[in-house]
Amino acid sequence: MKPIFTFAYFLSGMLTGITLIQSQAASWYRIEEMFQFGAFHMYGIIGSAIFVALIGVQLLKGRRSLEGAEIKINDKARTWTRYVVGGALFGLGWGLAGACPGPTLSLIGAGWPAFLVLFAGMILGTWVYGVLRDVLPH
Amino acid sequence: MTHIWPWYISGPLLGLMVPLLLWLGNKDFGISANLRHICAMWPGKKPAFFQYDWRAQSWNLWFAAGLVAGGFVAGYLYPGDPVPLNPTVLERFQAWGLSAPQDIVPPELFATAALASWKTWLYLLGGGFLIGFGARYGGGCTSGHAISGLAMLQLPSLVAVVFFFVGGLISAWWIVPRIVPWLLGGGL
Numbered sequence: 040m041k042p043i044f045t046f047a048y049f050l051s052g053m054l055t056g057i058t059l060i061q062s063q064a065a066s067w068y069r070i071e072e073m074f075q076f077g078a079f080h081m082y083g084i085i086g087s088a089i090f091v092a093l094i095g096v097q098l099l100k101g102r103r104s105l106e107g108a109e110i111k112i113n114d115k116a117r118t119w120t121r122y123v124v125g126g127a128l129f130g131l132g133w134g135l136a137g138a139c140p141g142p143t144l145s146l147i148g149a150g151w152p153a154f155l156v157l158f159a160g161m162i163l164g165t166w167v168y169g170v171l172r173d174v175l176p177h
Numbered sequence: 178m179t180h181i182w183p184w185y186i187s188g189p190l191l192g193l194m195v196p197l198l199l200w201l202g203n204k205d206f207g208i209s210a211n212l213r214h215i216c217a218m219w220p221g222k223k224p225a226f227f228q229y230d231w232r233a234q235s236w237n238l239w240f241a242a243g244l245v246a247g248g249f250v251a252g253y254l255y256p257g258d259p260v261p262l263n264p265t266v267l268e269r270f271q272a273w274g275l276s277a278p279q280d281i282v283p284p285e286l287f288a289t290a291a292l293a294s295w296k297t298w299l300y301l302l303g304g305g306f307l308i309g310f311g312a313r314y315g316g317g318c319t320s321g322h323a324i325s326g327l328a329m330l331q332l333p334s335l336v337a338v339v340f341f342f343v344g345g346l347i348s349a350w351w352i353v354p355r356i357v358p359w360l361l362g363g364g365l
Binding site: 040044045047048049050051052053054055056057058059060061062063064065066067068069071072074075077078079080081082083084085086087088089090091092093095096098099102104105106107108109110111112113114115116117119121122123124125126127128129130131132133134135136137138139140141144145146147148149150151152153154156157158159160161162163164165166167168169170172175 | 180181182183184185186187188189190191192193194195196197198199200201202203204205206208209211212213215216223224225226227235236237239240241242243244245246247248249250251252254255260262263265266269270278281282283286287288289291292297298300301302303304305306307308309310311312313314315316318319320322323324325326327328329330331332333334336337338339340341342343344345346347348349350352353356
């Protein structure tokens, strides 16, 4: 990977992080408010993000990326157990901690070291999934 | 007045990441994949799931580093205004024992001082465990399924997002109202 691309991916992450904090999408209060159907804010963010992403994907499909690879949409495997059970477990954690992985990283940067503990829990959960993967139904 | 970026600015900015990453290098927007890459960095014995060249995915680790840096920058831009909440929701938070919001997250749960209690460690590690385990089992998190997956019209992502909400609603309505007062020193 050329350094210019490394920098571009880093900058993309940075813009995302700034947006997550400035929009309060990284706020525990906002996530709990969303799950309590208390405000439109989070639904507006997620909904408009999907809308813009959808248009962008349609425009780019089949073209060549700057790094050279063809832009392809990889269809996700249609085995449903993993999306139901894994999705529900992720949701339980999301609602409990009031943060998902991206905002957690940005909150660490914003000066909330407790989110390092949350992040360590995520790594632990990922590791345990890796250990159990072959015995879990997918 | 508050300095919050409205949803119609911040949502499109976040959504723009999906085509931006595709355009740069046909990369899929998905943050929790980095948790797997971090596990794959372990030099010793590890499950087959983590036996691959994580360096080939280093673009995403750079993106994650950017998230931290962006948080750092925004932490200084962030004016620290109170989070304006729905009054009914705010009343519930205060009934659980939380003070009026002064910052982006409740200090009672996330200030470094809160780590003096083992309960906070259990809360954070337990919540994180569910997020990490569920994200890999379910094949993605909010970025990979809710934003990128739905934008790519993936039916599995729609199923995953519906169940994100099932889990989230159970937490927000049943678990959080019990666990927050417990974390603040009360009984369950």
